[in-house]
Amino acid sequence: MRISTIRPAYVESFPKALEDGVLYISRTFGTTCHRCCCGCGTKIVAPLRPTEYRLTDFGGRVSLYPSVGNWNHQCQSHYVIRNGQVIPAGSMSAAEIAEGRAHDEGEKRAYYAATTRSWLEDVWEWLQSRFR
Ligand SMILES: [Zn+2]
Numbered sequence: 570m571r572i573s574t575i576r577p578a579y580v581e582s583f584p585k586a587l588e589d590g591v592l593y594i595s596r597t598f599g600t601t602c603h604r605c606c607c608g609c610g611t612k613i614v615a616p617l618r619p620t621e622y623r624l625t626d627f628g629g630r631v632s633l634y635p636s637v638g639n640w641n642h643q644c645q646s647h648y649v650i651r652n653g654q655v656i657p658a659g660s661m662s663a664a665e666i667a668e669g670r671a672h673d674e675g676e677k678r679a680y681y682a683a684t685t686r687s688w689l690e691d692v693w694e695w696l697q698s699r700f701r
Pocket residue numbers: 605606607608609610611639642644645646
């Protein structure tokens with residue numbers, strides 16, 4: 570992979586000239602696009618729909634699931650975008666990709682748990698610890 574890291578850029582609509590290593594995300598149109606990370610420069614569009622791609626962004630570290638397989642393009646490259654890293658999928662087994670997904674979802678749950686935890690839960694835990 571010529572491009573090994575990718576960063577998100579939130580845009581209204583995609584610019585004409587795309588930059589390498591940038592994942593353009595249009596919430597308005599619910600889709601992303603980027604230049605193929607193999608370096609061939611083909612514009613790869615990954616729509617964000619439950620049946621297509623899912624995007625997570627933890628402080629600028631983007632993950633796209635499932636993997637990007639450019640079977641319709643000449644380069645035939647296949648890679649995973651996880652935590653802002655571009656990982657060649659050829660060197661990853663399907664199990665590893667699934668594991669990565671589970672890891673990302675665990676992270677997501679942890680993230681929401683941390684932000685939605687209220688003082689009531691703290692009190693509840695403290696009470697439980699007293700009567701244990
Ligand atoms: Zn390519």
